[in-house]
Structure formats: structure tokens, C-alpha cells
Amino acid sequence: MGIDRTDLRVTTLPSGRRVVTDRVPGAASVNVLALVGVGGRDEPAPQAGVSHFLEHLLCKGSETRPSNEVAEEVDARGGDLDAFTDRERTAVQLRVPAHDLGFAVDLVGDLVLHPAIRRDEVEVERRVILEELAQALDDPEDRAHTLTNAALYGDHPLAREIIGDRTTLRALDTDHIDAFHRAEYHPGAMVVAVAGAVDHARVVEMVARWDDGGSADHPASALAPRVTPTPQPRATEVLRQGGEQVSLVMSWPLGRVDQPTRLPLAVLAHILGGGPASRLFRTVRDERGLAYAVDASLALYSDVGHLTAFAACSPEAVVPVRATIAAEVERLATAGPTEREVEVAVGYVAGSSTLALEDAGTRSWWAAIGELERGGARPATEWIDAYRRVTVDQVREVARRVAGDPTVVAVGPVPRRAKL
Numbered sequence: 001m002g003i004d005r006t007d008l009r010v011t012t013l014p015s016g017r018r019v020v021t022d023r024v025p026g027a028a029s030v031n032v033l034a035l036v037g038v039g040g041r042d043e044p045a046p047q048a049g050v051s052h053f054l055e056h057l058l059c060k061g062s063e064t065r066p067s068n069e070v071a072e073e074v075d076a077r078g079g080d081l082d083a084f085t086d087r088e089r090t091a092v093q094l095r096v097p098a099h100d101l102g103f104a105v106d107l108v109g110d111l112v113l114h115p116a117i118r119r120d121e122v123e124v125e126r127r128v129i130l131e132e133l134a135q136a137l138d139d140p141e142d143r144a145h146t147l148t149n150a151a152l153y154g155d156h157p158l159a160r161e162i163i164g165d166r167t168t169l170r171a172l173d174t175d176h177i178d179a180f181h182r183a184e185y186h187p188g189a190m191v192v193a194v195a196g197a198v199d200h201a202r203v204v205e206m207v208a209r210w211d212d213g214g215s216a217d218h219p220a221s222a223l224a225p226r227v228t229p230t231p232q233p234r235a236t237e238v239l240r241q242g243g244e245q246v247s248l249v250m251s252w253p254l255g256r257v258d259q260p261t262r263l264p265l266a267v268l269a270h271i272l273g274g275g276p277a278s279r280l281f282r283t284v285r286d287e288r289g290l291a292y293a294v295d296a297s298l299a300l301y302s303d304v305g306h307l308t309a310f311a312a313c314s315p316e317a318v319v320p321v322r323a324t325i326a327a328e329v330e331r332l333a334t335a336g337p338t339e340r341e342v343e344v345a346v347g348y349v350a351g352s353s354t355l356a357l358e359d360a361g362t363r364s365w366w367a368a369i370g371e372l373e374r375g376g377a378r379p380a381t382e383w384i385d386a387y388r389r390v391t392v393d394q395v396r397e398v399a400r401r402v403a404g405d406p407t408v409v410a411v412g413p414v415p416r417r418a419k420l
Helices: 050-058 067-075 098-113 119-138 140-153 166-171 174-184 200-211 259-273 279-287 315-335 339-356 360-373 380-388 392-399
Strands: 002-005 008-012 018-023 029-036 080-085 090-097 190-196 236-240 246-253 291-300 305-313 407-412
Touching: 008 200, 018 200, 018 360, 029 098, 029 360, 050 080, 050 090, 050 119, 050 174, 067 080, 067 098, 090 098, 090 360, 098 190, 098 200, 119 140, 119 166, 119 174, 140 236, 140 246, 140 305, 140 407, 190 200, 190 360, 246 315, 259 279, 259 291, 259 305, 259 315, 259 339, 259 380, 259 392, 279 291, 279 305, 279 315, 291 315, 305 315, 315 407, 339 380, 339 392, 360 380
Parallel strands: 018 190, 236 407
Antiparallel strands: 002 008, 008 018, 029 090, 029 190, 080 090, 246 305, 246 407, 291 305
16 A cells, blocks of 8 residues: 655555655665654553663664674764654664665664664663663753653653653563563554655565565554543742752643644744744843743643743842743733744744755654654645744634643752742
């Protein structure tokens, strides 16, 4: 079964695995991305961090390829092998010169389907991940965002640190990791997206060899069922620790965010804190000089989301920064953005997305996300055109969802007298 959308083509293999290619004429490279619809929120609580642990192992080699061999083979081609985990997905990708497409597809398939879940590799990566966790806990900004998720989502898996914690990391063994891999990394939960100098039929033939002619045990899009988190009351949490600056995070829950709403929300986030023309950059930094780093961002999951404003500031500035951010958000929610603000933000989002089309990794990511989570892969130009059609009224409508008191988290040398 296949779908052809000009240079973007989609084929569903008999196994249920989907293959998407985005052909870029004249490209010198290809990016092979395997995206699996499972992440931190899909883990049993006693095994929190298993998705991220497995991601580390995916780049350590396969059952037949030791890690040093993989590293040498990738380096010898000038390639870039990478993997990442978030709360709802895990990915492995490899970018190489176009003539090494066969090598890249074969290696990514081997790593994703037959990872090196050996006791020696697991013990080495356990030490590495514990160091990664220690680094995250020592980073005030990282810590503030983690505490924000905990405050917003309570005891739901979305509240957990993606890496896991020391207790779960020390308890994970080869049997846990292998069982998780076997249960979650089935063809129906995986999209393979290849962008760059590619021929669709050739890529489909290569990926089909991953399945050895097998038929679907799970239908395409057969992702694990998820429980929607219960809304939590707005909270304020202060973690006092040493340092020169306070990391301040303010968040507003958005509830379920459907696909059409994501585009105006992205525009709204840029208006609030997306760059030098944004409200927060202008008021917090340019006009009042209260912070060097200030921005706004969206966290959107399959069934819930939130808008976040972040600033890093001196202890004595934390109260006025909090008040300034709250005032700007309230003004956006009540009066809405101006036509010029929407025009500028739409131009930025569409323009920066156009520039990103030159990167094969970005194109493969967009194709994979569209196919896995958004009802089907679409050419990147269609997404950009959709952004250009966002209206002032649409942005004003979503702005009204960002109302009420925020959840506030501050990490660092917060003064005892500060009223947050």
C-alpha cells in the first residue's frame, strides 16, 4: 500500500512498518530516521527511564556489531549517528553522503531491531546515564523544567524525569530492557523516514529486508494506549540552592490541543517569547534589563499541553520578572496580539521553517512525525503554507486559553522574602 505526494512518498509494508521518503533533488546527503512512538510516559513506574536507557544502547552496537565497529564505520563515511528520547517517542538517525544510503539503512535497521542489550554494555551505560542524571540535577534550568512537569501533572508519567531516577536506573537489568524492546518496538509503532538524495522504491526494498517477509502482528499506528493526566491545581514551588541566578519557569496548562490549534499556538508562543521582537524579550530584557535569557515555548503531547515562559535572572530581579511575565501573558489573553505581531510571528515561523528545508534531518523528522502522529505525512511546503494561513482571530482565540494564575517554579538563590 502506498501514497504518492510529489517528492514525498509513503509505503506501508506487509509488516505494518511505514516507510516515508522525501526526495530532495541535488542533495549530497541522506538522513535515515527510525521513529518509534514510545517514550518516557509509556513506561511502568518501576522501570522509569527504560526508554532512555534503551536509546543509549541503540547507539552502542547490535547483536553482531560491537560499538567500536559501529563508531569506526560511521566515522569512516563522515556520518553523524544520533538518538534521542522524549516523553512520547524515541528515535535513531544517521546522516551520511548520498552514496552510502545502503549502509545507513542497513545499520539503522540493525541497531533498532537488534540492539546490544548485553550485560557488559548495560553496566557501562548505566554509569554513563547516572552521570547524565547528576548533570541534569545540577543544572538549575533543567531542574526547573522537570519540577514544572511534576507540578503540572502530579503522579502521571508525564511528570517524571525522562532519564529516570537513581532507584529505577540501578534496578533496570537486561531482562527489563529486552522485554521493553520486544513489546514496544514492533513494526506498527515505527516509521522509517529517509530524506535527501533518495529513490523511494530502493528505500522500500531495503527497509522491507528488516522484516524478512513477515506480516503485521500489529496494525499500523498501533501505539500503546495512554491515560490522560488529571488537571492539577496551580502551584508555586521554590527549590533554594546556591548559584548566581534564579531559573524561573511559569506555565499555563492548555488541556488537549488538536492539530489545527497547534499552528496558532506556535505563533502565539513566538509573539510571547520567541525572539528579539517578542513581548518578553522587549519588556523583560530590552526595556527593563531584568534578565539576559528569557523565552517562551510550548510542550504539546498527544492529549495535553502547556505554554511555558522561562527566565534566568538575579535573585533581586525574580519578583519583578515574575510580575512582568504574568502581566504580558494576561495582556495577551485579554486583549490579544496586534495584527503586526501576528504578521511578524507568522513570517518568522514560516521563514525559519523554509530555511530548515535545506537540512535532510529536519525534513525526515517532519515526515516521520506527520506519518506517526498527525494523520499522515505531508510535504513540508504544505505545513509552511498552513502556517502562512494562520489569522489574527485564530491567534486571539488560542490566547484566551492562556488565562488564570500560572504554575510557578523557581530554582536557585531565591530570597526568603520573595513572594512568588
